[in-house]
Amino acid sequence: MTTTALEQELKEMIIETLELEDVTPEDIDPNEPLFVEGLGLDSIDALELGLALQKRYGITLESEAESSRQHFANLKSLAALVESRRQQ
Amino acid sequence: MTDLYLQDWRAWTPHREAAGESRLDTQDKPAGKAVPAMLRRRLNLIGRAVCDMLATLDPETNRIVLHASRHGDGERTLEMLYGLNEGDPLSPARFGLSVHNATAGVYSIASGNRCSQQAIAASGSEWAALIAEARGYLADGQSSLLLVFSDQPVPQRFAAYAPTSLSAAVALRVGSQPTGGAQRLVETMIPTGDSTLQPLDIIDWLMGSRQRITCAISRRGWQLEPVRS
Numbered sequence: 001m002t003t004t005a006l007e008q009e010l011k012e013m014i015i016e017t018l019e020l021e022d023v024t025p026e027d028i029d030p031n032e033p034l035f036v037e038g039l040g041l042d043s044i045d046a047l048e049l050g051l052a053l054q055k056r057y058g059i060t061l062e063s064e065a066e067s068s069r070q071h072f073a074n075l076k077s078l079a080a081l082v083e084s085r086r087q088q
Numbered sequence: 089m090t091d092l093y094l095q096d097w098r099a100w101t102p103h104r105e106a107a108g109e110s111r112l113d114t115q116d117k118p119a120g121k122a123v124p125a126m127l128r129r130r131l132n133l134i135g136r137a138v139c140d141m142l143a144t145l146d147p148e149t150n151r152i153v154l155h156a157s158r159h160g161d162g163e164r165t166l167e168m169l170y171g172l173n174e175g176d177p178l179s180p181a182r183f184g185l186s187v188h189n190a191t192a193g194v195y196s197i198a199s200g201n202r203c204s205q206q207a208i209a210a211s212g213s214e215w216a217a218l219i220a221e222a223r224g225y226l227a228d229g230q231s232s233l234l235l236v237f238s239d240q241p242v243p244q245r246f247a248a249y250a251p252t253s254l255s256a257a258v259a260l261r262v263g264s265q266p267t268g269g270a271q272r273l274v275e276t277m278i279p280t281g282d283s284t285l286q287p288l289d290i291i292d293w294l295m296g297s298r299q300r301i302t303c304a305i306s307r308r309g310w311q312l313e314p315v316r317s
Contacts, residue, residue, distance in 0.1 A: 018181070021129045040126050047180035054177070 003030065007079045014075075017052040018045050030075040038074070046072060059085050090227040092219065093270040094312060095263050098144055099291045100137035101256035109295060113137065123198040130181055132161055134238045134257050135191040141259035142195050145234055149201040151261070152233040154221050155192045156214035157207075158284075159242055159250070161185065166243045192236070212251075212284035216306035219275065222262055232263035237287045256287035258294065271312040278302055278309045 003011075003025075011025040014034075018041065032038035035046065049072070053059040059082065061068045071081040100113040120128045120136030122143035128136065134157075142153065164186040168178055184190065189207035196205060210217040218235045225233050238257035242250045266272065281302025282289070293301045293312075302309040 019129045021125055042126070044181050044184055051177055051179065 004079065006082060007075055010075060010078055010082065013052055013056065014039075014049065017048055028075055030079070033074055034072060034078070053082070057082050057085065089275070090223045091264060092223055092226060092273045093263050093266045093315065094273055095232060095261045095267050095270045096145055097258060097260040097294055098141035099256070099258040099287075099294065100134075100141065101254065101288060101291060103254045103256065103288065104291060104295070107295075112291065112295065113140075123194060127194055127198050130185050131191065131194060132164070132185075132240070133255060134161075134240055135185075135194060137257045138191050138236055138238055138259060139195045139198060141257070142234055142236070143199060145259055145261045146199075146201065149199045150203060151201070152203045152225055152230060153192050153195065153201070153205045153236065154218055154225075154233065155189065155205070155207050155236040155238070156210065156218045157188065157238050158209055158212060158214055158286075159239055159253070160188045160209065161190070162240070162243045162246065166245065191238075211305070213303060213305045215285040215290060215301070215310075216303050216308055219273070219310070226262075226264040231265065232261055235260045235262060237290055239287055251284055251286070253286050254288055256291060258287050258290045266315040270315055272315055274311045274313055276309050276311075278307055280304050281307070281309060 007030055008025060011028045014028065015023055015025065028039060035041045050061050061071065071077055098111050100118055102114055102116050104112065104114060106112045106114050118133060118137035118140055120131060120140060122140045123131065131139065164182055168182055168186060172178065188209060189205060192205045192207060196202065206221060208214060208217050208221065214237055218237060222233060222235055236257065236259045239253045240255045241253055281304040283304055285301055285303050289301055292298045300309050300311045
């Protein structure tokens with residue numbers, strides 16, 4: 001499965017925003033979990049990522065909402081979120 | 089006064105020559121190997137050095153940590169204040185690592201050491217404060233504990249208000265009993281002395297290029313003497 005331009009953009013944003021040493025875009029599997037397992041991000045990263053989405057795409061998420069958890073599940077779901085909010 | 093013995097130490101600064109002293113790390117960028125990569129990415133240079141030194145001095149991970157720094161991470165704090173002034177939202181990661189106990193906290197997470205930790209800032213009396221606190225813990229029954237003293241250059245904007253400081257960190261394991269190779273810390277009251285003591289002064293003293301260190305604010309001087317058998 002090929003990586004879309006948006007997925008590539010999000011990968012680069014994640015690496016830059018979260019200062020991921022030694023991680024390349026190829027290391028991030030779009031279907032693998034971003035948090036705890038998979039990439040291994042933590043709760044501070046979630047807040048940082050939320051901030052980056054707000055700055056770059058104007059997307060505001062509710063931190064307590066179950067939907068936010070789903071959006072942050074993996075890179076694919078994150079890309080779907082950005083795509084849907086862009087079309088609104 | 090509770091006796092205090094220096095059992096071992098480690099130090100980091102790129103501003104001195106190691107001259108064969110293996111306890112001094114002079115690399116520009118400390119390895120930070122004691123901390124997993126996902127935690128290490130948030131540490132500054134001092135933080136990487138401190139975590140490595142603590143791991144070496146406390147392989148049992150069961151000692152209290154006292155961490156003194158006059159200014160802490162001034163750069164990170166100042167960047168946040170500039171951002172707030174511009175109306176930018178605060179970065180949670182940057183905020184989390186700007187607090188004075190951040191490095192000790194990361195060490196605690198990485199090592200699993202859940203003992204008490206204390207972060208100290210004392211307007212130039214950091215060394216005196218560290219020793220006073222250490223004596224307190226030893227008097228209270230701790231057999232040994234870890235002392236850290238670190239600082240980095242003050243951000244340019246505030247440089248005129250503080251003495252010049254170079255990046256340096258020193259970690260010491262001290263105890264109430266002499267162990268093999270330990271030295272006794274002798275503290276004396278003095279009428280005057282250096283205006284402030286910085287981590288680099290402590291390193292020079294540990295390396296033997298200074299016999300005594302003094303602090304005018306606390307009116308104290310310190311020397312190391314061999315333990316008589």
